[in-house]
Amino acid sequence: MSNGPRNPREVFFTFARIGLSGFGGVLFWLRRVIIQEKRWVTDEELLEGLAIGQILPGPNVYNLSFMLGHRWFGLRGAFAAIGGLLAAPLVILVCLGLLYKAYSNVELLQHALRGMAAVAAGLLLASAVGMASSLPRRLVPWLFMLVAFAGVGIMRWPLLYVMFVLGPIAMYLAWRQR
């Protein structure tokens, strides 16, 4: 059994830490803090939440954070989670945006970004490997994972189309599996 957070305040400050750490993507930090550190949810629950966050419009991690917060403490928890996630990054971004207006030279930044993006890709991959361990050891789920990866990653098809084709088949098979 996983234990949840004690109160919305803890949700807020935890998600604030996740948002502030999230250079090059937040998902890695979300998993690291609420699964590996706090054990508030399991890999399986997080992956299922992410799946729903992806089919809803908007930022996936934002949707996922809202739903996690709501699961723990209703609307108060939901707004604690997204408030924590966004507050500090928004302030930082507005300051950066104003600085950019004044100097408008981001070449050095773009060089730094190349290195950071490579590291971020490696970190995200580490999360994916961790979450893959929650998939059942059967052929069908792994096949769907591969096709989804190849469709969006290699073929560059729009995620929406891949989802519309794969989603219903995957759900139907999962339904029959029960």
Added chain:
Amino acid sequence: MATALSLFLHFLILGCLAIGGVSTVMPDMHRYVVDELGLVSSREFADAYALAQAAPGPNALWVTVLGLQAAGGLGAIATTLGVLIPATSFSYVASLLHAKHANSPVALAFRRGLAPVALGFMLASCWLLLRGVGHDWRSYALAFVALGIAMKTDINPLWLLAGGGILGMTGLV
């Protein structure tokens, strides 16, 4: 004011369509803000994205920087709320459904069926992130070193990100 309002309405519509993340509607944001309204240049559009990537927090917040450049503070509020209001509403409905029907067979099939698909999309993000860096064996090597360290040690990954940034600035990656 009028500009901020039209930005808000357009981003509100795009926010409703942004299934899979805000980056899926990025081309239309570019078309609207750069080509149609002419509020920012193509270069500024790309820079807004780069800035948000370098800053902590959800990458989708680049729409805030974009709004700021297009129409100042009001513009930033307009684009941010435009994207977040639909996301919040849909997440709320999904949360209510979950609270009521979490263990129904349909919900279970829904979650279990989509979980591997979600993981596939996540892997695709890793792949595209790497490809975006450029086809260079050194960036791939750096990614795999980061992967190995993250999986095998307890070192705070912020050090890895900082190291990656320094390697990038010195032109080694």
